Amino acid sequence: MDPLQEVLRQVTGYIYPNEVELHWGLLVVVYPYLTGLVAGAFILASLVRIFDVKEVQPTYRLALLTALAYLIVAPLALLAHLGHPLRSFEIFLTPNFHSAMAMFGFVYAWYLMVVLLLEIWLDYRKDMVLWAQKETGLRRWVHRLLTLGANDISPNALRFDRRASRFITLIGIPSAFLLHGYVGFIFGSVKANPWWSSVLIPVVFLFSAIVSGIALMLLIYFLSTLLRAKPVDMPCMDKLASFLFYALVVDFSLEMLDFIHRLYEAEESIHILSQLVFSRLFLSLIILQAFLGTVVPLVLLGSVSPALRRKGILALPEELRRLLYAGAAILIQIGIFSTRWNVVIGGQLFSKSLRGLTVYKMQLMGLEGLFTSAFLLLLPILLLLLLIYILPPWPESEQHVEAPAGD
Amino acid sequence: MDDSKHISPPADQPASESRREFLHTFSLAAPLLLLGLRISAIEALAAEPDAAYNAREHYYGMGIDVSKCIGCGRCADACKNENDVPREPYYFRTWVERYVIGADGETDVDSPNGGIGGFASKIPEKEILRTFFVPKLCNQCTDPPCVQVCPVGATFATEDGVVLVDNDYCIGCRYCIQACPYGARFLDPRTHTANKCTFCYHRVVKGLLPACVEVCPTGARVFGDLRQHNSPLARFTRFNKIMTLKPHLNTKPKVFYAQLDEEVR
Ligand code: SF4
Ligand code: SF4
Numbered sequence: 001m002d003p004l005q006e007v008l009r010q011v012t013g014y015i016y017p018n019e020v021e022l023h024w025g026l027l028v029v030v031y032p033y034l035t036g037l038v039a040g041a042f043i044l045a046s047l048v049r050i051f052d053v054k055e056v057q058p059t060y061r062l063a064l065l066t067a068l069a070y071l072i073v074a075p076l077a078l079l080a081h082l083g084h085p086l087r088s089f090e091i092f093l094t095p096n097f098h099s100a101m102a103m104f105g106f107v108y109a110w111y112l113m114v115v116l117l118l119e120i121w122l123d124y125r126k127d128m129v130l131w132a133q134k135e136t137g138l139r140r141w142v143h144r145l146l147t148l149g150a151n152d153i154s155p156n157a158l159r160f161d162r163r164a165s166r167f168i169t170l171i172g173i174p175s176a177f178l179l180h181g182y183v184g185f186i187f188g189s190v191k192a193n194p195w196w197s198s199v200l201i202p203v204v205f206l207f208s209a210i211v212s213g214i215a216l217m218l219l220i221y222f223l224s225t226l227l228r229a230k231p232v233d234m235p236c237m238d239k240l241a242s243f244l245f246y247a248l249v250v251d252f253s254l255e256m257l258d259f260i261h262r263l264y265e266a267e268e269s270i271h272i273l274s275q276l277v278f279s280r281l282f283l284s285l286i287i288l289q290a291f292l293g294t295v296v297p298l299v300l301l302g303s304v305s306p307a308l309r310r311k312g313i314l315a316l317p318e319e320l321r322r323l324l325y326a327g328a329a330i331l332i333q334i335g336i337f338s339t340r341w342n343v344v345i346g347g348q349l350f351s352k353s354l355r356g357l358t359v360y361k362m363q364l365m366g367l368e369g370l371f372t373s374a375f376l377l378l379l380p381i382l383l384l385l386l387l388i389y390i391l392p393p394w395p396e397s398e399q400h401v402e403a404p405a406g407d
Numbered sequence: 408m409d410d411s412k413h414i415s416p417p418a419d420q421p422a423s424e425s426r427r428e429f430l431h432t433f434s435l436a437a438p439l440l441l442l443g444l445r446i447s448a449i450e451a452l453a454a455e456p457d458a459a460y461n462a463r464e465h466y467y468g469m470g471i472d473v474s475k476c477i478g479c480g481r482c483a484d485a486c487k488n489e490n491d492v493p494r495e496p497y498y499f500r501t502w503v504e505r506y507v508i509g510a511d512g513e514t515d516v517d518s519p520n521g522g523i524g525g526f527a528s529k530i531p532e533k534e535i536l537r538t539f540f541v542p543k544l545c546n547q548c549t550d551p552p553c554v555q556v557c558p559v560g561a562t563f564a565t566e567d568g569v570v571l572v573d574n575d576y577c578i579g580c581r582y583c584i585q586a587c588p589y590g591a592r593f594l595d596p597r598t599h600t601a602n603k604c605t606f607c608y609h610r611v612v613k614g615l616l617p618a619c620v621e622v623c624p625t626g627a628r629v630f631g632d633l634r635q636h637n638s639p640l641a642r643f644t645r646f647n648k649i650m651t652l653k654p655h656l657n658t659k660p661k662v663f664y665a666q667l668d669e670e671v672r
Binding site: 002004008013014015016017018019020021023024081082083084085087088090091094095096098099100101102104186190191192193348351352353354355 | 495496497498499502504514515516517518521543552554555556557558559560576577578579580581582584585586587588589590591592593594598599600656672
């Protein structure tokens with residue numbers, strides 16, 4: 001049967017005829033999820049840098065590379081959902097400066113070129129020079145190429161690197177806020193849609209981004225040490241878990257504020273929105289986002305991590321503790337993905353006539369289908385592996401100028 | 408804020424002239440009134456050719472008298488024919504809604520196939536308080552959110568007050584569809600570009616009426632030029648209490664409803 005006909009059967013109440021087709025599908029869910037991870041991972045790395053949090057140092061480079069991998073993939077999700085992907089360059093050529101979406105190109109380019117690539121380059125330059133001296137074959141050439149000919153590793157040059165990199169980090173934090181806050185603005189500024197239209201949306205997006213970024217780094221750090229058969233740095237895990245807890249508390253408070261505010265104001269949309277929450281979004285919002293994705297991790301992290309008490313409210317052995325951390329981080333990822341789903345899909349499941357609800361029929365195949373999205377979620381991991389191969393982020397691969405580099 | 412602006416932009420004709428025109432129309436016998444509309448359309452056929460068209464001299468809008476609409480759906484059908492709108496029942500540039508408000512205060516709205524082919528009468532299960540039909544279309548907003556959000560400027564407002572989509576330019580991001588508060592837009596499944604009512608711009612610039620206005624048997628739709636004091640629309644907005652849809656969103660629609668019910672959203 002015609003999929004749209006099928007939707008028509010499941011509509012309750014009245015929706016405008018043109019609303020039978022849902023316009024932003026799974027890909028547009030994936031997009032803010034990915035950029036959120038970028039912003040979150042980068043903000044974590046920056047905090048390490050600026051506030052000099054020693055414990056989390058082992059995740060610094062890993063977080064930068066992760067942010068880069070996810071940043072490269074994020075626009076692919078947007079591109080794939082366009083009706084005319086080949087015309088997308090028009091966003092750069094003739095942008096409409098009133099459009100939040102048109103600004104994407106500039107925010108993105110700024111963040112990629114000025115912030116992330118430069119910071120990674122500055123951080124790795126010394127190592128790349130030294131690696132290139134030691135290595136042979138392709139790796140040598142790749143590293144040599146990546147230094148862009150800047151081979152000076154005198155103490156003066158290195159001091160400059162450090163200072164420049166610190167400066168970039170300082171610009172980077174507001175840029176990361178901008179990147180994801182702006183994604184929230186794309187939705188928050190649509191006055192036609194009462195589910196989206198809220199000043200809080202960009203802020204909520206931002207904090208959920210930080211939460212998802214820290215959770216992701218915790219997972220990646222944990223898995224990478226296990227896979228490399230290295231001892232897990234427990235102070236690092238504990239610190240990450242505490243950060244995660246604090247960020248989650250802020251995120252949760254903001255979400256509750258938004259919720260209470262809507263309930264209290266009780267605008268004309270309140271009836272249809274509460275119907276939406278308790279019927280179409282029950283699983284993804286109440287169960288996945290609120291309960292499994294927020295409350296359970298809050299309780300887990302709050303009781304086990306040193307966030308509230310130095311030894312944790314429940315003092316557990318290290319092995320168990322880090323497993324619980326990883327479990328909480330996975331739940332948080334599911335929760336944040338549901339958050340994006342609830343915003344993007346949820347915002348289209350009710351009619352702007354405020355009189356009815358529709359459904360979303362996910363496709364499996366095709367550019368907008370489940371498989372494309374799954375691929376786009378997997379792709380950053382593959383990219384990250386490649387980046388790790390070229391630029392090993394591990395402490396033991398770091399080079400020191402003092403020790404004469406063997407040739 | 409100057410609210411009168413979007414109803415009647417600066418007119419260059421003296422008021423006396425329009426009054427004379429009005430008296431003249433009024434002096435016609437009542438049955439001729441309807442015919443009058445037709446004649447103006449026929450006159451328009453012979454009007455100036457394209458070349459002499461100056462967008463700056465016009466500012467279009469539409470009036471809809473809800474009490475006149477009988478829900479025949481001919482407008483929605485004519486629109487699909489005129490503008491090659493996909494025939495499937497979920498793409499419309501204009502459609503008609505039926506409202507049935509029960510004595511218990513519950514409102515039931517439907518628009519089967521956009522009203523094309525009319526509405527099968529329902530056996531009322533409860534006492535009905537009031538019921539009516541409402542034609543809907545793009546409101547050609549004076550401050551159109553769809554234009555604001557289009558990342559490449561493919562959606563734009565013309566000088567004569569019509570919001571159009573450039574098919575060769577639209578990247579199909581569908582942001583405008585999300586931004587339109589009225590559900591007036593869809594993505595054409597054949598071209599993968601945004602599509603919506605153009606007030607039949609191709610006809611209007613030739614002095615013809617939009618197809619929906621042309622076919623409406625009761626004259627529920629009135630098309631006209633807000634810059635001309637003697638246009639049917641100017642009269643419509645002068646002699647009716649006017650409402651627009653979702654005024655709190657400040658889009659300043661140029662589709663003006665007379666006899667609109669508060670239940671209509
Ligand atoms: S009604 Fe919708 S499509 Fe028409 S001008 Fe207003 S916002 Fe744009
Ligand atoms: S779908 Fe086309 S007209 Fe609409 S906002 Fe995107 S580019 Fe502009």
